Amino acid sequence: xxxxxxxxxxxxxxxxxxxxxxxxxxxxxxxxxxxxxxxxxxxxxxxxxxxxxxxxxxxxxxxxxxxxxxxxxxxxxxxxxxxxxxxxxxxxxxxxxxxxxxxxxxxxxxxxxxxxxxxxxxxxxxxxxxxxxxxxxxxxxxxxxxxxxxxxxxxxxxxxxxxxxxxxxxxxxxxxxxxxxxxxxxxxxxxxxxxxxxxxxxxxxxxxx
Numbered sequence: 001x002x003x004x005x006x007x008x009x010x011x012x013x014x015x016x017x018x019x020x021x022x023x024x025x026x027x028x029x030x031x032x033x034x035x036x037x038x039x040x041x042x043x044x045x046x047x048x049x050x051x052x053x054x055x056x057x058x059x060x061x062x063x064x065x066x067x068x069x070x071x072x073x074x075x076x077x078x079x080x081x082x083x084x085x086x087x088x089x090x091x092x093x094x095x096x097x098x099x100x101x102x103x104x105x106x107x108x109x110x111x112x113x114x115x116x117x118x119x120x121x122x123x124x125x126x127x128x129x130x131x132x133x134x135x136x137x138x139x140x141x142x143x144x145x146x147x148x149x150x151x152x153x154x155x156x157x158x159x160x161x162x163x164x165x166x167x168x169x170x171x172x173x174x175x176x177x178x179x180x181x182x183x184x185x186x187x188x189x190x191x192x193x194x195x196x197x198x199x200x201x202x203x204x205x206x207x208x209x
Contacts, residue, residue, distance in 0.1 A: 076159030077179035082135060083189035087205040090197070091185050093118050119199050126154045128194040130182055133160020137208045138191050143169070145193060158182060158190055 050059070094117040101110040110116070129145055131138040139160075146153045146169075155165070155173045162173040176182055185194060185203055192205045 073161050074175055074177070076132070076134070077176055077182060079179070080132070080158055080182065080187070081189050082132070082138065083191060083205045083207050086207040087189070089186065089203050091194075091201040091203055092199075093201060094199075117199050119196065124194075124196040124201075126152050128156060128181070129153050129191065130156050130158055130176065130187060130194075131191040133157045133162065133165055135159075139165070141191050141206065141208065145191075146171075153193075156181065 051057070094115050097110055097112055097114045097116070099112045100108050103109050127145075127149055129142055131142045133139055142155055146155065151171070155169075155171070157165070157173060157175045158179065162175050165173045181187075182190075182192075185201070187203060187205065189205045191208070192203060195202045195204075
């Protein structure tokens with residue numbers, strides 16, 4: 001019995017050894033070193049090439065020019081026209097809460113559907129004056145309104161260079177980025193001045209002469 005067990009074990013060992021030997025296939029064909037260029041080295045070489053040719057300096061100059069143009073002359077708000085006829089309308093800034101507002105313990109402070117008016121909490125300290133700085137008539141009218149209200153006006157451009165006006169007027173001038181404010185208020189023509197009347201905002205689109 002012991003002899004039979006040893007014979008089986010020996011046969012199994014020989015079989016395993018034979019399989020291992022049969023899998024050692026050796027060299028199938030010629031081998032070559034990996035010749036693919038490192039990506040970082042490739043980029044560095046390209047940059048050095050562009051630097052030698054002067055192309056890199058030209059690209060950098062163009063990028064600076066584009067950045068400067070974007071800052072000094074932001075894209076004008078599309079869809080607005082110069083006001084040829086006067087129009088007055090009102091805007092209710094009230095908002096309705098879409099969901100419950102909770103405190104840190106999960107208790108409801110304001111229930112969903114609650115209507116709140118920001119003017120109940122804070123009043124407008126200045127008029128909002130929207131105008132296009134590319135139109136000399138609008139710039140002149142804006143300056144007149146600023147003087148009329150003794151500086152209690154926040155000038156907001158929808159086109160043109162606010163930096164140039166700031167240098168000229170020596171007061172802060174703002175820009176309605178992407179027309180978020182004029183669209184919210186429903187303004188379609190400029191110049192337009194926004195004032196508070198009670199719990200509403202009065203919007204006057206001012207006819208140009």
